[in-house]
Amino acid sequence: MFAAVILALTLLGLPLAQAHDARHHTQEQRLPKIASAPGFTLTSQDGAQVALADFRGKVVVVTFIYTSCADTCPVLTAMMAHVQDQLGHDFGVKVVFVSITVDPERDTPAALKQYADTFGADLNGWTFLTGTPGTIRDVTRQYGVFASKTASGDVDHTFLTSIIDQRGVLRVQYLGVRFNPDEFRHDLLTLLKEQ
Amino acid sequence: MTLPSKNWDRRQFLAGVTLAGTGLLGLDRTPAAAEPPPEMTSLRVHHSQSLCLSPQYVAEDLLRYEGFSEVQYVRPYGPGGAYQALASDEADITNDFAPMVIVQLDRGAPIVLLAGVHVGCFELFGTERIRTIRDLKGKTVGVRGLETPPHVFLASMVAHVGLDPRKDIVWATHPSEESMRLLARGEIDGFIGFPPEPQELRAKQIARVVVNSALDRPWSQYFCCMTIARREFARKYPVATKRALRAMLKATDMCALEPDRAARTIVDRGLTLRYDYAAQTMKDVVYSKWREYDPEDTLRFYALRLREAGMIKLTPNKLIADATDWRFLNELKRELKG
Numbered sequence: 001m002f003a004a005v006i007l008a009l010t011l012l013g014l015p016l017a018q019a020h021d022a023r024h025h026t027q028e029q030r031l032p033k034i035a036s037a038p039g040f041t042l043t044s045q046d047g048a049q050v051a052l053a054d055f056r057g058k059v060v061v062v063t064f065i066y067t068s069c070a071d072t073c074p075v076l077t078a079m080m081a082h083v084q085d086q087l088g089h090d091f092g093v094k095v096v097f098v099s100i101t102v103d104p105e106r107d108t109p110a111a112l113k114q115y116a117d118t119f120g121a122d123l124n125g126w127t128f129l130t131g132t133p134g135t136i137r138d139v140t141r142q143y144g145v146f147a148s149k150t151a152s153g154d155v156d157h158t159f160l161t162s163i164i165d166q167r168g169v170l171r172v173q174y175l176g177v178r179f180n181p182d183e184f185r186h187d188l189l190t191l192l193k194e195q
Numbered sequence: 196m197t198l199p200s201k202n203w204d205r206r207q208f209l210a211g212v213t214l215a216g217t218g219l220l221g222l223d224r225t226p227a228a229a230e231p232p233p234e235m236t237s238l239r240v241h242h243s244q245s246l247c248l249s250p251q252y253v254a255e256d257l258l259r260y261e262g263f264s265e266v267q268y269v270r271p272y273g274p275g276g277a278y279q280a281l282a283s284d285e286a287d288i289t290n291d292f293a294p295m296v297i298v299q300l301d302r303g304a305p306i307v308l309l310a311g312v313h314v315g316c317f318e319l320f321g322t323e324r325i326r327t328i329r330d331l332k333g334k335t336v337g338v339r340g341l342e343t344p345p346h347v348f349l350a351s352m353v354a355h356v357g358l359d360p361r362k363d364i365v366w367a368t369h370p371s372e373e374s375m376r377l378l379a380r381g382e383i384d385g386f387i388g389f390p391p392e393p394q395e396l397r398a399k400q401i402a403r404v405v406v407n408s409a410l411d412r413p414w415s416q417y418f419c420c421m422t423i424a425r426r427e428f429a430r431k432y433p434v435a436t437k438r439a440l441r442a443m444l445k446a447t448d449m450c451a452l453e454p455d456r457a458a459r460t461i462v463d464r465g466l467t468l469r470y471d472y473a474a475q476t477m478k479d480v481v482y483s484k485w486r487e488y489d490p491e492d493t494l495r496f497y498a499l500r501l502r503e504a505g506m507i508k509l510t511p512n513k514l515i516a517d518a519t520d521w522r523f524l525n526e527l528k529r530e531l532k533g
Contacts (some may be wrong), residue, residue, distance in 0.1 A: 158449065
C-alpha cells in the first residue's frame with residue numbers, strides 16, 4: 001500500500017514538477033512587458049501617412065536616426081540591415097522596422113528614400129518616417145529620446161531602439177548602437193514564438 | 196524588514212504547484228499585463244553636489260516620461276542629509292556612496308538598496324612622499340569631516356592594507372577647497388576627493404594620484420555609488436520604485452554613452468559651472484557596469500572593510516538579507532539592454 005502511494009505521488013508529482021519547470025523556463029525566456037508603446041502617425045518615405053497601429057499583429061522595431069548623420073546613425077542602420085537579412089521570410093510579414101528621423105526639417109520623404117536605398121533597406125518591411133518638427137518632438141519625448149540641434153546643424157540625439165510586440169506593448173529597449181545584434185535578433189524571434 | 200525570501204517556503208511551493216497545474220490545463224497562456232502607471236505622480240530625489248551622481252539629474256526628463264509629472268530635488272542639509280531626508284519622509288529615492296549606505300544601515304536607517312550605479316569616483320592624492328596607501332601611516336589627510344564619504348572610504352582603504360584608521364591616520368577636517376590648498380602647499384600629506392575635486396587637482400597638477408578608485412583594484416571591481424530608496428516607499432509603491440529606478444539606470448547609460456550631452460545637462464541644471472570638469476567626470480567615472488557587476492559583491496567587500504575599521508557591527512549576510520531588494524534591478528536588466 002505504501003509503495004502504491006509513493007508510486008501514485010511520483011506519477012502525479014513528476015508531470016507537475018516538469019510542467020512547473022517548463023513554465024518557469026518559458027517565463028524566463030519571455031521578455032518583460034514595459035508599457036503600451038506610444039502611438040504615432042507620421043509620413044513615410046513614399047509620402048503616405050503611417051501609424052504605429054497599422055503594424056498591429058507584427059513585431060515592430062522603432063529607432064531614431066537622421067539621414068545626414070555621419071558617425072553613429074550609419075552604424076545602427078547598417079546593423080539593422082544585417083538583421084533584416086537574417087530574418088529572411090519573417091521580415092515584413094511578421095517583423096517590421098520603423099526608423100524615425102530626428103531631423104524633420106531636412107529629412108523629406110525623398111531624403112529618407114535615398115537613405116533607405118543606401119543601406120539596402122527592404123521597404124516591404126522597413127518604413128522611414130518624418131513629420132512636422134512638433135510631431136517628431138512629441139514622439140521622441142514619448143519614447144524617452146533626447147534630440148537637439150547643434151550649432152553645426154547636426155542633431156545630437158539618444159540612440160534608443162525599442163521592440164514592440166504584436167499587441168502594441170513595449171517589451172525591451174536597447175541603448176546605444178553597440179549592442180549585440182544576435183541578442184537583438186533573438187529577442188525578435190522570442191516574440192514571434194509568443195503568438 | 197520583510198523582504199522576499201530567496202528560499203521557497205511551503206506556501207510559495209504550493210502556489211508553484213497550482214500554477215503548474217493550470218499550465219497543464221492550458222489556462223495560463225495569457226501573458227501578464229503591461230506595467231501600470233506609478234502609484235503617485237510626484238517623486239522626491241535627494242540632491243547631492245557630487246558630480247558623480249549626475250545620472251539622477253540626467254534622469255529628470257526620463258522620470259517625467261515614467262509618469263512622475265512632478266520631480267522635486269530635495270536640497271541637502273549637511274553630511275548624512277540624504278538619510279535624514281529619507282528617514283523623515285522628505286525624499287523617496289537617491290544615489291549615494293556604498294560605504295556610507297552601509298554605515299547608515301548599521302545605525303538603522305530605514306532604507307533599502309535597489310541597484311549599483313557606477314564604479315569609481317574617489318581619488319586619493321598624496322604629496323611626493325606618499326606612494327602607497329601604507330605610506331599614509333602617521334601622516335595627515337584632509338577630509339571634509341569625520342563620517343563623511345571621503346573619511347569613510349579612506350578608512351575602509353587603510354583597513355584593507357592593514358592600518359588602523361583610528362590610530363594610524365591623522366585626520367584633518369577642512370572644507371575640500373581648503374584641503375586642496377593645504378595639499379598644494381605640502382601642509383597636509385594626502386587628500387581624498389570626489390568629482391569635481393580630482394578633476395580640478397589634476398588640471399592644476401597639484402600632488403599625485405595614489406589611488407584612482409575607477410582604475411585601481413580592488414576598488415575598481417566594486418560599485419562606488421548605489422541607488423537607495425526609503426524602505427516604506429519601495430514596499431508601498433513598487434511600480435513607482437521600478438519606474439524611478441528605470442529612469443535612473445537609463446540615465447546612467449546615457450552618462451556612459453553620451454558623456455558630452457550628460458555634462459551639458461548637469462551644467463544647464465546648475466550642478467556645476469565648469470563644463471570641462473563635468474565632461475571629464477563623465478569620462479572618468481565608469482557608468483557602464485550596472486548590468487555587469489553584482490551589487491552584493493560590493494556590499495560584502497565594503498561591509499568587511501568597515502568591520503575591520505571598527506565602523507560597523509553589521510555582517511555582510513545580515514546586510515544583504517535585510518536591506519536589499521534586487522527585484523527591480525533584475526527585471527530592468529531584461530528590459531533595458533545595451
